[in-house]
């Protein structure tokens with residue numbers, strides 16, 4: 001889940017000094033003089049970040065789902081194929097750009113759809129093994145969801161050397177050369193984060209890793225479709241925040257109400 005910071009306290013009262021204080025005060029002697037800079041003397045409030053709500057996995061009895069289609073607004077131009085300038089025997093002369101893959105009706109492949117404020121739901125599968133392959137000079141899949149605590153295996157299925165370089169901040173980054181036939185790189189992530197991974201040898205090779213601390217994350221298929229199943233209705237008459245993210249088209253956040261035994265349909269257009 002997305003990290004949620006809750007404000008549980010407002011602490012401190014700022015001193016606002018305005019105007020002169022009588023110089024005959026018993027406690028303070030005010031010394032007037034030229035004011036070089038005017039501005040706030042003290043912040044009126046100090047805000048303290050205090051409690052981070054962790055996602056809680058449980059057996060879910062009442063559940064519904066959310067599904068829909070992600071499309072691109074307007075008609076964004078498809079990125080041009082990328083010219084390959086090395087290892088052409090294995091990688092060909094060009095590679096399709098994967099930064100924006102649209103269907104005939106502007107449906108967006110590889111958009112991430114996720115609930116961002118869910119704190120309780122089905123259990124996260126931390127026993128699973130997720131594979132990110134380097135095959136035919138591309139990362140497969142292009143967007144991979146890895147539960148926090150689960151194993152990600154990064155393979156090299158090509159007969160050439162690749163590299164794996166992740167650009168994570170919350171999690172330890174990886175930067176490893178991957179000779180052909182070399183061992184699988186196994187790793188785990190400890191914190192939720194979306195980050196890029198690339199091959200430093202073949203610059204067109206990149207993908208996105210979504211380290212997720214709850215199971216309500218999904219990637220759209222080549223028809224732009226998504227479905228988030230097994231979602232418990234939000235407590236009370238509440239709603240969830242649902243985020244649609246794409247590496248090129250950006251992000252849109254909506255609110256969605258989930259009802260038990262029902263599917264809520266929610267489709268969006270992403271604008272570049």
Ligand SMILES: [Cu+2]
Pocket residue numbers: 137161162163199200201202205
């Ligand atoms: Cu490579």
